[in-house]
Amino acid sequence: MRVIQFREALREALSEEMRKDPNIFLMGEEVAEYNGAYKVSQGMLDEFGAKRVIDTPIAELGFAGIAVGAAMNGLRPVVEFMTFNFSLVAIDQVINAAAKMYQMSGGQFNIPMVFRGPTGSAGQLAAQHSQAFENWYANCPGLKVVVPSNPYDAKGLLKSAIRDNDPVIFMESEQMYGDKGEVPEEEYMIPIGVADIKKSGTDVTIVSFGKIMKVALAAADELAKEDISCEVIDLRTVRPIDYATVIASVKKTNRLVVVEEAWPLASISTEITYMIQKNAFDYLDAPVRRITTADTPLGYAPTFVQEFLPSTEKVVKAVKEVLYR
Amino acid sequence: MAQNKFTKENYLNWYKQMLLMRRFEEKSAQLYGQQKIKGFCHLYIGQEAVVAGTMSALRKDDRIITAYRDHAHALACGISANAVMAELFGKATGCSKGKGGSMHMFSKAHNFFGGHGIVGGQIPLGAGIAMADQYRGGDQVTVCYMGDGAVRQGALHETFNMAMLWKLPVIFVCENNGYAMGTSVERTTNVMDIHKIGEAYEMPNAAVDGMQPETVHEAIAAAAERARKGDGPTFLEIRTYRYRGHSMSDPAKYRTKEEVEAYKKKDPLEIVKQTILDKKYANEKWLDEVEAEIENEVNESVTFAENSPYPEAQALFEDVYSEPNYPFITE
Ligand SMILES: Cc1ncc(C[n+]2csc(CCOP(=O)(O)OP(=O)(O)O)c2C)c(N)n1
Ligand SMILES: [Mg+2]
Numbered sequence: 001m002r003v004i005q006f007r008e009a010l011r012e013a014l015s016e017e018m019r020k021d022p023n024i025f026l027m028g029e030e031v032a033e034y035n036g037a038y039k040v041s042q043g044m045l046d047e048f049g050a051k052r053v054i055d056t057p058i059a060e061l062g063f064a065g066i067a068v069g070a071a072m073n074g075l076r077p078v079v080e081f082m083t084f085n086f087s088l089v090a091i092d093q094v095i096n097a098a099a100k101m102y103q104m105s106g107g108q109f110n111i112p113m114v115f116r117g118p119t120g121s122a123g124q125l126a127a128q129h130s131q132a133f134e135n136w137y138a139n140c141p142g143l144k145v146v147v148p149s150n151p152y153d154a155k156g157l158l159k160s161a162i163r164d165n166d167p168v169i170f171m172e173s174e175q176m177y178g179d180k181g182e183v184p185e186e187e188y189m190i191p192i193g194v195a196d197i198k199k200s201g202t203d204v205t206i207v208s209f210g211k212i213m214k215v216a217l218a219a220a221d222e223l224a225k226e227d228i229s230c231e232v233i234d235l236r237t238v239r240p241i242d243y244a245t246v247i248a249s250v251k252k253t254n255r256l257v258v259v260e261e262a263w264p265l266a267s268i269s270t271e272i273t274y275m276i277q278k279n280a281f282d283y284l285d286a287p288v289r290r291i292t293t294a295d296t297p298l299g300y301a302p303t304f305v306q307e308f309l310p311s312t313e314k315v316v317k318a319v320k321e322v323l324y325r
Numbered sequence: 326m327a328q329n330k331f332t333k334e335n336y337l338n339w340y341k342q343m344l345l346m347r348r349f350e351e352k353s354a355q356l357y358g359q360q361k362i363k364g365f366c367h368l369y370i371g372q373e374a375v376v377a378g379t380m381s382a383l384r385k386d387d388r389i390i391t392a393y394r395d396h397a398h399a400l401a402c403g404i405s406a407n408a409v410m411a412e413l414f415g416k417a418t419g420c421s422k423g424k425g426g427s428m429h430m431f432s433k434a435h436n437f438f439g440g441h442g443i444v445g446g447q448i449p450l451g452a453g454i455a456m457a458d459q460y461r462g463g464d465q466v467t468v469c470y471m472g473d474g475a476v477r478q479g480a481l482h483e484t485f486n487m488a489m490l491w492k493l494p495v496i497f498v499c500e501n502n503g504y505a506m507g508t509s510v511e512r513t514t515n516v517m518d519i520h521k522i523g524e525a526y527e528m529p530n531a532a533v534d535g536m537q538p539e540t541v542h543e544a545i546a547a548a549a550e551r552a553r554k555g556d557g558p559t560f561l562e563i564r565t566y567r568y569r570g571h572s573m574s575d576p577a578k579y580r581t582k583e584e585v586e587a588y589k590k591k592d593p594l595e596i597v598k599q600t601i602l603d604k605k606y607a608n609e610k611w612l613d614e615v616e617a618e619i620e621n622e623v624n625e626s627v628t629f630a631e632n633s634p635y636p637e638a639q640a641l642f643e644d645v646y647s648e649p650n651y652p653f654i655t656e
Contacts, residue, residue, distance in 0.1 A: 029506070029508070030506055030507055030508065033507065033508075033512075033579065034506065034507035034508070034579065037506070055508060055512060057474070057477035057505075057508070057513035057514070058444045058445070058474045058475065058477050058478060058505055058513075059477045059478060059479065060478075061478075061479050062479060085442075085443070086443065086444075088443075089443065089445075089478070089479075089480075123363060123364060124363040124364040124415065124426060125364045125365060125426075126364065126424070126425055126426045126428055126429055126442070127424070127425075127429070128428075128429075128441075128442035128443055129365070129428075129442055264654040265654055289656075294641055294642070294653075295642075295653040295654040295655070296641050296642055296645045296653065297645065298641075299423065299424035299425075299636070299640075299641060300363075300364060300415050300421075300423060300424055300425055300426030300429070301415035301416070301417075301423035301424070301426075301635050301636050302363070302415060302635065303415075303423075303635045303636055303637065303638045303640075303641075304423075304424070304636070304638065304640075304641045306638065307638035307639070307641050308641060
């Protein structure tokens with residue numbers, strides 16, 4: 001099958017949908033003339049013109065709100081945040097407007113739009129540029145939150161996000177844009193809210209999503225060398241969460257480790273852990289473990305980055321602990 | 326031009342200060358290429374006269390705050406080249422203990438309130454720093470720098486209104502270098518004279534040539550005097566240019582070579598040097614000595630940074646709360 005980059009998969013999803021529906025437009029900082037800060041929208045200005053691929057000033061609150069207003073009046077905006085760190089400038093419009101509008105208006109004004117861009121840390125970028133807000137957005141009813149881990153999923157999920165009639169937060173990673181993967185030429189969609197078992201196994205379930213799936217899969221490979229069989233589940237969507245897939249897996253393996261780039265308090269792993277103890281308590285042979293980031297902002301020095309992030313070693317260790325090995 | 330207002334000392338100091346900024350950053354660029362410096366790194370090369378002209382017009386106890394393009398501001402506040410270079414390396418001896426890196430230099434001792442990474446985020450902070458001085462009855466002035474891109478943030482407008490309402494002793498300086506990343510000023514606004522934004526709030530404002538320290542000094546001195554008298558804020562649009570890309574990863578294809586060359590012809594360092602020679606404030610020998618001194622200072626800062634330790638991984642849990650035994654979640 002054809003192999004393309006993560007950023008190309010996103011671009012194909014955007015372009016294919018924009019070709020079909022003239023109401024879709026892309027808006028954000030440096031998306032048009034600069035071809036995107038991370039080159040996701042390369043060439044799109046040439047194809048779609050300045051009316052539909054729109055450069056904005058650095059004014060996240062304003063352009064996010066303008067996009068929500070446009071969605072209220074029949075358009076289908078895709079807003080790019082240069083990174084989700086900067087979405088905090090706009091978060092009032094995301095939470096108070098986009099997520100609330102449909103219900104507040106008694107079902108009259110739905111908000112068919114996507115907020116997308118990179119999330120999480122990306123090397124030594126220090127505290128303000130290294131934050132993961134998946135769980136913040138997932139906490140808010142009215143939003144859907146998608147966090148793909150490879151080019152194939154990214155394309156299929158972004159197409160679904162764009163066609164969705166509710167606001168979708170779509171979170172990528174600077175460190176994934178260059179990743180390559182198989183993506184078919186023919187059109188396909190991946191439904192929002194369905195997890196994917198990336199690797200089947202019998203001894204322990206590892207749940208993760210987004211960029212950190214690489215850590216989970218690397219740990220599973222490492223553990224396979226010691227004859228430990230891991231089932232690795234990619235949530236792909238953290239609102240809604242596909243609890244059923246996780247519960248079914250844990251009922252089979254009886255052990256669970258959740259791996260996530262997020263501060264531990266009220267993280268997605270906290271949520272998964274609650275649901276597992278509620279629904280699979282009698283199946284558990286060990287307490288559920290989670291590997292999150294450190295409970296701190298991420299400092300600049302390389303020593304901090306290592307300490308802060310989930311790593312293969314940390315996951316391997318946790319898996320062995322739940323297996324009492 | 327009121328050049329004769331300035332003394333020999335002014336010119337010699339400007340020259341030394343700007344040369345340090347320039348050589349320090351040229352070295353930083355090299356070290357970035359060698360991956361000794363990581364992350365985002367934004368160079369100030371070309372804009373030196375803005376900070377140099379500000380500093381000569383201020384008192385030591387005045388306050389400075391800026392965005393992420395902050396190496397020169399840190400040096401000009403008197404933070405040692407050693408401490409700034411060590412910060413760029415992410416070493417424990419850096420001015421932010423290796424926690425901030427290029428974008429987040431800080432020094433309370435030098436009244437440098439930091440480099441800030443969220444565009445426009447420092448604008449209300451600058452007004453707040455000034456508010457604290459006004460509150461305590463002090464006569465310090467805060468200079469709050471921002472880029473031409475940052476003036477598009479809503480935070481600026483909210484802050485300008487309150488700063489005028491409360492007559493805060495703050496000077497807002499927009500370092501207009503023509504571009505916010507790849508976006509030129511005219512692609513973001515109908516109002517090409519950025520300083521006119523002040524008009525909406527009846528805030529005194531002016532456009533200032535930022536390619537020479539003299540004009541910057543005069544504008545800052547007048548604004549500082551007004552602020553100290555209790556007459557409130559000023560908004561200065563200081564027109565300047567960055568010779569390098571936005572950050573180390575920007576090929577800067579959005580502008581022409583000719584444009585960059587035209588500004589390099591107005592290079593503030595060269596112009597101040599010429600003034601020094603023309604007015605016979607110093608001779609070539611002095612210039613050579615200064616060059617050697619600064620080269621030495623920069624090289625020593627690199628040695629210092631190289632030989633300094635990285636912070637311990639566990640220091641990640643320090644400086645998050647001022648409370649010493651904060652119960653972090655560790656599992
Ligand atoms: C709120 C926010 N949005 C976007 C960014 C990404 N970003 C970093 S610097 C920059 C351009 C800023 O340009 P300007 O204010 O002119 O300052 P200059 O870099 O020219 O000094 C952008 C868009 C950011 N750091 N913060
Ligand atoms: Mg600029």
